[in-house]
Amino acid sequence: MRIEQGQAGEFEEFVAARWSVLLHLARLLVGGDRHRAEDLAQESLVKLWFVWPTVSQDAPEAYVRKVMVRAAARAGRRRWWGERPVERLPEGAMTGDVSADVAERSRLESALAQLSPSQRAAVVLRYYQDLPEGQVAEALGCPVGTARSHASRGVARLRQILTDAIEPTR
Amino acid sequence: MDQMDPFERQLARMMRDTHEPVSFEPRHRERLHEGVRARRRTRVVRRTVGCALAVVGVGIGLLLLPGGPTRVQPAEPHPRPVTSPTPTRSATTPGETPTAPPSSAATTSLTTPGGTTSDTPTAPFTTGSSATATATTGENAGVTAPPTPTSTPSDTATAQDQSQGEPSSFTSSLIVSPGSGS
Numbered sequence: 388m389r390i391e392q393g394q395a396g397e398f399e400e401f402v403a404a405r406w407s408v409l410l411h412l413a414r415l416l417v418g419g420d421r422h423r424a425e426d427l428a429q430e431s432l433v434k435l436w437f438v439w440p441t442v443s444q445d446a447p448e449a450y451v452r453k454v455m456v457r458a459a460a461r462a463g464r465r466r467w468w469g470e471r472p473v474e475r476l477p478e479g480a481m482t483g484d485v486s487a488d489v490a491e492r493s494r495l496e497s498a499l500a501q502l503s504p505s506q507r508a509a510v511v512l513r514y515y516q517d518l519p520e521g522q523v524a525e526a527l528g529c530p531v532g533t534a535r536s537h538a539s540r541g542v543a544r545l546r547q548i549l550t551d552a553i554e555p556t557r
Numbered sequence: 558m559d560q561m562d563p564f565e566r567q568l569a570r571m572m573r574d575t576h577e578p579v580s581f582e583p584r585h586r587e588r589l590h591e592g593v594r595a596r597r598r599t600r601v602v603r604r605t606v607g608c609a610l611a612v613v614g615v616g617i618g619l620l621l622l623p624g625g626p627t628r629v630q631p632a633e634p635h636p637r638p639v640t641s642p643t644p645t646r647s648a649t650t651p652g653e654t655p656t657a658p659p660s661s662a663a664t665t666s667l668t669t670p671g672g673t674t675s676d677t678p679t680a681p682f683t684t685g686s687s688a689t690a691t692a693t694t695g696e697n698a699g700v701t702a703p704p705t706p707t708s709t710p711s712d713t714a715t716a717q718d719q720s721q722g723e724p725s726s727f728t729s730s731l732i733v734s735p736g737s738g739s
Binding site: 415 | 576586
């Protein structure tokens with residue numbers, strides 16, 4: 388399927404406008420790894436390019452989101468994706484010399500990284516994207532009950548991990 | 558989302574607040590275009606390999622087919638004419654001939670002028686049915702009788718000779734009797 392010049396321009400505009408949001412979504416989906424997040428966003432946008440003439444009028448962002456969620460779940464199921472565990476982290480978040488936002492993001496991303504890919508995707512779609520359970524299930528490619536179960540278990544796990552990090556709201 | 562507890566609200570806020578604006582830089586655009594080109598190449602290669610595999614598969618399938626040309630052969634010899642057994646039976650059992658009417662082909666062959674040699678192969682066999690025809694019309698077997706001695710082929714003659722041991726002229730005389738009797 389060939390994309391005409393005008394459609395290519397529309398595609399460029401869409402990517403430029405939504406790149407930041409898509410990259411942040413990808414980063415949450417992969418558990419904080421920025422390079423993997425860029426790869427995931429790029430891969431999803433490449434797939435969007437080839438279906439742009441049919442998807443552009445409907446909901447291109449929903450398409451990218453679905454591709455991204457499923458690709459993240461697939462990548463999470465792989466045993467090895469280029470990383471080796473080490474005893475000491477080469478770079479760590481220093482509490483004293485980084486801002487509070489960065490520290491909070493680091494806590495959130497490290498907590499998300501401990502979830503399973505399905506739980507992480509369900510939590511991100513439900514609480515970051517504000518999607519209803521039906522759309523979460525559609526993006527995950529599973530029944531609504533399964534998506535609800537993934538989200539509730541993911542939140543329970545995050546509650547356990549972040550209970551010291553998040554101050555209770557009153 | 559209305560039934561969120563404080564932790565869930567806090568979690569949603571954290572996810573949104575950690576979003577840092579990132580612009581779509583030229584290196585991102587270049588990388589995206591490179592990804593599109595690579596994927597297009599992959600698709601072309603995959604399609605080419607698929608076509609090649611399909612051609613190879615069809616070629617192998619054609620090679621594995623039986624090499625010789627198929628010849629159509631009949632499973633059985635051609636059926637003999639329907640009228641052939643009828644006169645033999647009628648000749649052997651003259652009394653049954655009126656009850657079993659002959660086929661129309663036999664009748665038509667009889668209605669043609671009996672003296673012609675074109676009907677000679679069927680003439681001795683259909684003499685039994687000629688008796689039926691003559692019986693209905695009331696004519697004698699004089700029409701059918703003359704061709705039979707002259708035009709009877711050798712094989713039919715021998716067949717009748719085997720069954721009766723009599724020439725076809727005698728057959729015609731035998732056939733007349735059931736018609737006249739009825």
